[in-house]
Amino acid sequence: MWLFLALVLVPVIEIALFIQVGGAIGLWPTLLIVVLTALLGSQLIRRQGVGAFLALRSSVSELRDPTGALFDGAMILFSGALLLTPGFLTDATGLILLIPPVRAAIYAAIRKRIEVVAFRSGPAGPRPDGPGDVIDAEFERLDDDPTPGTDPRH
Numbered sequence: 001m002w003l004f005l006a007l008v009l010v011p012v013i014e015i016a017l018f019i020q021v022g023g024a025i026g027l028w029p030t031l032l033i034v035v036l037t038a039l040l041g042s043q044l045i046r047r048q049g050v051g052a053f054l055a056l057r058s059s060v061s062e063l064r065d066p067t068g069a070l071f072d073g074a075m076i077l078f079s080g081a082l083l084l085t086p087g088f089l090t091d092a093t094g095l096i097l098l099i100p101p102v103r104a105a106i107y108a109a110i111r112k113r114i115e116v117v118a119f120r121s122g123p124a125g126p127r128p129d130g131p132g133d134v135i136d137a138e139f140e141r142l143d144d145d146p147t148p149g150t151d152p153r154h
Contacts, residue, residue, distance in 0.1 A: 014087035021088060037091040041083030044098050048076050068107060075103045 022030040056069035075097050082094030096102055 010089065013089050017088040034086050038084055041080065041094055045076055045080040045083070048098060049073070052076055071107045072103055075106070
């Protein structure tokens, strides 16, 4: 139900904002603002995306919980999608999501509702629900009834 409301309300709000802003400053300045926010947003996303990737790589290599870095990366990606979508509401929301303290506050609010039970990195050991022994081997299939003394590959 919420998704349906968002899919209906967001375009209606965007159209209303385009009409209001376009009426106040004109068509071309309105379009220029939309294009500039997309370009500015793509630059910000590129910079912050690299930082989020490095933070994720660092947390995984140091065996720390990577959920914060993963969340940052996901929010930056979502904000990029919003900034590339033409409209004032989506641009404003995308730019707000690029502010690190805003992302941290959203993450803290979500983190209260979700508990990470375990984080493990490295080679997996034997699984409790399956066999623990793994046999690594190579094989070559031979004919079912080879004649003794002959090479079965001929």
